[in-house]
Amino acid sequence: MEIKDVLHRLVYVRNKANLSARELSLRMGKSSQYVSKLESGNIVLTVEKLIDILNICNFPIERFFYENIDAYENDKILLNLIKSLPENKKKNIIEFIDK
Numbered sequence: 001m002e003i004k005d006v007l008h009r010l011v012y013v014r015n016k017a018n019l020s021a022r023e024l025s026l027r028m029g030k031s032s033q034y035v036s037k038l039e040s041g042n043i044v045l046t047v048e049k050l051i052d053i054l055n056i057c058n059f060p061i062e063r064f065f066y067e068n069i070d071a072y073e074n075d076k077i078l079l080n081l082i083k084s085l086p087e088n089k090k091k092n093i094i095e096f097i098d099k
Helices: 003-016 021-027 034-039 047-056 072-083 087-098
Strands: none
Touching: 003 034, 003 047, 021 034, 021 047
């Protein structure tokens, strides 16, 4: 994932949390323009800053890095359902989908 994609996802996460850039900046204990500068690439995003933002926005780290950020919840539910099936049922589903 390129940095522009990471920054784009930061905007997505902030919007999902219904936070303005200013409000998120203040919750981080930073100046009111901090997140705007971060999202535009004018401030270097560190892992610590990313984790702080995800925690404030109550956004799972694994979802942030998931291939399709919008499909994460449904994929997680589906995977958990499949994991709970007996092996013969899993094979039936594989055969069904494969055809």
